[in-house]
Structure formats: C-alpha cells, structure tokens
Amino acid sequence: MNTMEIPRKYDRVIVxxxxxxxxxxxxxxxYSCDVKRKRDSADPELIDSFSEVLGEYRRLTxxxxxxxxxxGEPFLYKDIIPLSKRLHSLGICVSAxxxxxxxxxxxxxxICGLFSEIVISLDSFEDCNDDVRQLSGHFSMVxxxxxxxxxxxSETGSGVKIKVNTILMRxxxxxxxxxxxxxxxxxxxxxxxxxxxGYDRPEFFGExxxxxxxxxxxxxxxxxxxxxxxxxxxxxxxSKKYMERFMTAAQDIPSPIEECSPGSYFWFINENGFISPxxxxxxxxxYDLREIKRPADIDRAExxxxxxxxxxxxxxxxxCFCTQVYDKFE
Numbered sequence: 001m002n003t004m005e006i007p008r009k010y011d012r013v014i015v016x017x018x019x020x021x022x023x024x025x026x027x028x029x030x031y032s033c034d035v036k037r038k039r040d041s042a043d044p045e046l047i048d049s050f051s052e053v054l055g056e057y058r059r060l061t062x063x064x065x066x067x068x069x070x071x072g073e074p075f076l077y078k079d080i081i082p083l084s085k086r087l088h089s090l091g092i093c094v095s096a097x098x099x100x101x102x103x104x105x106x107x108x109x110x111i112c113g114l115f116s117e118i119v120i121s122l123d124s125f126e127d128c129n130d131d132v133r134q135l136s137g138h139f140s141m142v143x144x145x146x147x148x149x150x151x152x153x154s155e156t157g158s159g160v161k162i163k164v165n166t167i168l169m170r171x172x173x174x175x176x177x178x179x180x181x182x183x184x185x186x187x188x189x190x191x192x193x194x195x196x197x198g199y200d201r202p203e204f205f206g207e208x209x210x211x212x213x214x215x216x217x218x219x220x221x222x223x224x225x226x227x228x229x230x231x232x233x234x235x236x237x238x239s240k241k242y243m244e245r246f247m248t249a250a251q252d253i254p255s256p257i258e259e260c261s262p263g264s265y266f267w268f269i270n271e272n273g274f275i276s277p278x279x280x281x282x283x284x285x286x287y288d289l290r291e292i293k294r295p296a297d298i299d300r301a302e303x304x305x306x307x308x309x310x311x312x313x314x315x316x317x318x319x320c321f322c323t324q325v326y327d328k329f330e
Contacts, residue, residue, distance in 0.1 A: 001061060002309060003015045003129065006100070008130055009064075010064050010065060010066040010093065011056060011061075011062055011063035011064050011265075012064075012065045012190065012266075012267070013065075013066045013068065013263060013265065013266050013267070013268060013277075013324075014065070014066065014068065014266075014267045014268075015068045015070055015072070015266070015267070015269070015270070016047070016067055016068065016069055016074070016269045017042075017070050017071060017266050017270050017271050017279070018038055018041060018042040018047070018069050018070070018071065018072075018074055018077045018080065018165065018271060019041040019042065019071045019072040019076055019077045019271060020038075020071065020072045020271055021039050021041065021071065021072045021073065021076045021077075022040070022071060022072040022076070023073055023075065023076060023099075023102070024099050024101065024132070024133060024134070024135055025134040025135070025137075026099075026132060026133050026134065026135060027035030027133075027201065027204045028065050028132065028167060028169075028196055028197075028201050028204050028205075028208075029130050029201065031071060031072045031073075031121070031187065031201035031202060032201075033228070034134075037166075038135075039072075039161060040272055041077060041079045042270040042271045042272075042273065043167065043270055044083060044271070044288065045195070045271065046289060047079075048083065048290055049319070050292055051083070051086050051087050051090060052090075053091030053133060053292055053294060053295060053297070053298070054067070054090065054092060054274070054298070055087075055091065055092060055199060055308065056294075056295050057298050058090065058091050058092060059091070061204060061295075063153075064093065065092050065093060066092075066093040066094070066095060066116065066146075067087055067092055067093070067094055067095075068094075068095040068097065068119075069084075069094070069095070069096040070096070071097075073098060073099055073101075073102065074096045074097070074098060074142050075096070075098055075102040075103070075107065076102070076108065076119060078221075080086075080096070081107070081110050081114070083116065083280060084096075084110070084114045085114060086309075088114045090127070092117035093117075094114055094115050094116060095115055095116055095117040095118060095119060096111075096115065096119065097117070097119040097120075097121065097165065098118070098120055098121065099120075099121050099133075099138075099142075100120045100121070100122070100138075100141070100142040100145050101135075101138070101141065101142075101252050101255055103120075103148075103149070104147045105152070108145070108148055108149050108176075109147070109150055109152060110320060111158070111160060111241070112149070112152050112153050112156050112158035112160050113158065113326045114158070114161060115160050116159070116161065117160060117161040117162075118149070118160060118161075118162060118163065118165055119163040119164070119165050119168075119192075120142060120146065120162070120163070120165070121164075121165055121220075122139065122142050122163050122164050122165075122183075122232070122319065123166050123167050123169075123172060123177075124164060124166065124171075124172035124175055124179055125139065125175060125179060125292060126140065126190075126227045128171055128172045128175075130171075132167075132169075134161050142300055143186060143204070146158070146162060146164075146183075146186045146187065147187065149187075150161055150162060150186065151223045152189075158234035161189045161190060162187060162188050162190075163188065163189060163191065163192065164183055164188050164190075164191045164192075164230070165191070165192045165193065165194065166179070166191065166193045166194075167194050167195075167196055168193050168194065168195050168196065168210060168218070169196040169208045169209065169210060170196075170208050170209065170210060170211060172212065173207065173210060173214050174214075176193075176218070176225070176321065177225045177228070179220075180225070180234055180236060181201040181229070181232065182231050183234060184229060184232040184233060184234040185298070185307050186232060188231075189233070189234070189235065189279075190234070190236075191233040191234065191236050192237045192238065192329060193233070193237075193238060193328075194323065195209075195210055195215075195246050195249060195250075195330070196208055196210065197249075197321065198207055199321065201242070204314070207215040209250075210246070210249075212247070212249065212250040212251055215243075215247050215249075215250040216247065216250075217242040218243070218246070219246060221242075221252040222238065222243060231313060236260070237328060238328060238330050239287040239326070239327035239328075239330035241326055242323070242326045242327050242328050242330070243329050244272075244326075254319035255319055255320055256317060256320065256323075257317050257320040257325055258320050260277065260278075260317075260320070262277035262285070262302070262305035262308075263275075263277050263301050263302040263304070263305035263306075264302050264307055266278070266324045267301075268282065270282045273288060273289040273290060274286035274288060274289070275287040275288075275289055275292075275301060276285055276305075277305050278297075278322040278323065278324065278325075279322075280314070280316040280321060281316060282315045284308075284312070284314045284316075285305055285308045285309075287301050287304050287305070
C-alpha cells in the first residue's frame with residue numbers, strides 16, 4: 001500500500017477546471033474538440049465569491065495557497081484574467097496549464113504580472129508533438145511563445161516560473177533528455193511529466209503506451225538526467241515513488257491507496273462547482289463549492305472527505321491514478 005507524501009511548497013493547492021472547451025485535437029485527451037461530449041464552464045460569480053472566502057482564510061491562517069486553472073483550454077474562459085487579478089489582490093498564488101496557442105503578448109504580460117507559474121503542454125520535438133497534437137506548427141509556435149514569455153519576464157522583473165508538462169509515450173521517451181536540454185535553452189525553469197494513460201482515449205493508448213522495458217530504463221536513468229539538467233538550471237520533477245507507479249502501470253498492476261489525507265492539502269474543483277480530493281472522485285465525493293461560505297468551511301470539507309472514504313470508498317482508490325499521491329511534483 002502507498003501513502004501520500006507531498007512536498008509542501010504551498011500549504012494548499014486547488015486545481016480548478018474552469019472549462020471543458022478546447023481548441024485543439026490532441027489524440028490522447030478526452031477534451032479534444034474532436035470528441036463529442038457535453039461541455040460546461042464554471043460560473044464566474046461562484047468563483048468570485050469563493051475567492052473572497054479563500055482570501056479571508058489566507059488572512060486568518062497565513063497559509064500559502066495556489067489556485068491552478070485547467071481545462072480544456074483555460075484561456076478560452078473569458079473571465080480567467082479578471083478572476084486571476086482578484087485572487088492575486090487577495091494574496092492567493094495563481095497558475096494555469098495551457099496548450100500555449102492563445103498566449104498573445106497581452107496575455108503574457110498579464111501572466112507576468114499576476115501568475116506565480118505558468119505550465120505549458122508540449123510533448124516532444126516537432127515530428128511527435130505536432131502529430132500527437134494534430135496541429136502542424138504547434139511545436140514551433142509554442143517555442144516562440146516561451147521565448148517571448150522569458151523575454152517579457154526578464155524585462156518586467158517578474159517572478160513567474162515557466163514550466164512545461166509533457167506526456168511520455170512509446171515514441172518520445174527516448175528523446176526526453178534531449179528535449180529537456182532544448183527546454184533549458186528556451187528559458188524553461190521546471191518540467192513535469194505524465195505517462196500516457198488509457199482511461200481518456202483507449203483507442204490511442206494501446207499502440208502508444210509505454211513499454212515496461214522503456215519505463216524500467218527511464219526510471220534507472222532519471223536521477224542522472226535530473227543532475228545533468230540541474231547544471232543547466234532546469235528542475236525535473238518526479239519522485240522515486242512516481243517512477244514506481246510508472247513501473248506498476250506498465251505491467252497493469254493495480255496500485256491501491258490506503259491513506260491519502262483527502263482534502264487536507266489538495267482539492268480538485270470541476271466546472272460545475274463540485275470539490276473532491278482528486279479529479280477521479282468528482283461525482284463520488286463531491287462537495288458543493290456553494291457550501292464554502294466562511295473560512296471555517298474550508299477545513300470542514302476535509303472532515304467530509306474523510307467520512308466519505310470511510311462510508312463509501314471510491315472504486316478509484318483500488319488503483320489510484322492521482323499524480324498528487326505519487327509525488328509528480330517532487
């Protein structure tokens with residue numbers, strides 16, 4: 001059994017999926033605009049009222065809090081900058097994960113003024129990335145956006161961290177170190193990675209999932225890769241426990257989670273305003289954001305999640321996919 005051990009850069013992390021809309025056709029993603037599905041977006045008034053409570057919670061507790069916008073593509077959500085300004089004014093750290101296509105110079109300047117970090121999705125060099133993302137020129141476009149972001153950050157003295165998240169699959173894992181070297185040259189500060197999963201798009205997964213031999217080799221080499229790239233100023237995240245999860249997943253071995261301290265550090269909030277301990281339990285352990293009316297309600301939610309685990313343990317706990325549990329960010 002595994003237990004949660006999360007590095008505490010922030011006292012609380014809230015990942016908020018503000019829209020299911022996306023403008024890209026990535027082959028591995030269930031939010032690809034190729035996929036026919038219901039698409040909802042968050043209520044900005046609900047986010048604003050929650051922000052007020054969160055700001056008061058921070059004032060009373062002194063806790064360092066990160067709200068991280070995701071989608072879909074979060075920059076399709078028209079209120080993302082006004083809501084980020086509101087959080088920033090309340091002392092809440094803000095980030096977003098984006099495919100990079102909508103990062104105009106104006107938005108980049110807003111990011112440099114408001115965000116603590118920005119995470120850009122890029123999967124490898126041009127041949128692989130543009131094919132998997134089904135957008136010719138995406139690799140070159142995003143590379144230029146990162147260069148511009150790095151330049152404006154330097155000009156303005158912004159402290160925003162530039163991060164890249166990549167999906168590791170059969171065709172790109174061998175290029176990981178070379179790709180990291182390229183990112184370091186662009187001015188990227190940190191990189192995180194996920195293994196390709198099969199839950200969202202099983203039709204793509206079979207022929208593209210990591211082989212066990214690839215996972216084994218990567219796990220053995222990762223520490224030395226980290227050390228070499230650290231000399232170039234790039235931090236590569238992912239703990240030993242995270243790599244153990246890669247290995248078990250490559251062998252289709254379940255990884256049950258006995259204790260994850262649900263809701264104590266990490267919240268996931270979906271576009272319909274339901275809070276859960278992870279994105280997989282949104283409609284099992286859901287706690288309505290409308291119930292968060294005062295700072296004390298934030299800590300009370302953790303008690304609710306613990307009781308839910310005791311009374312009706314989620315099926316996902318029998319084979320946990322949550323990267324927060326496996327120290328993706330360590």
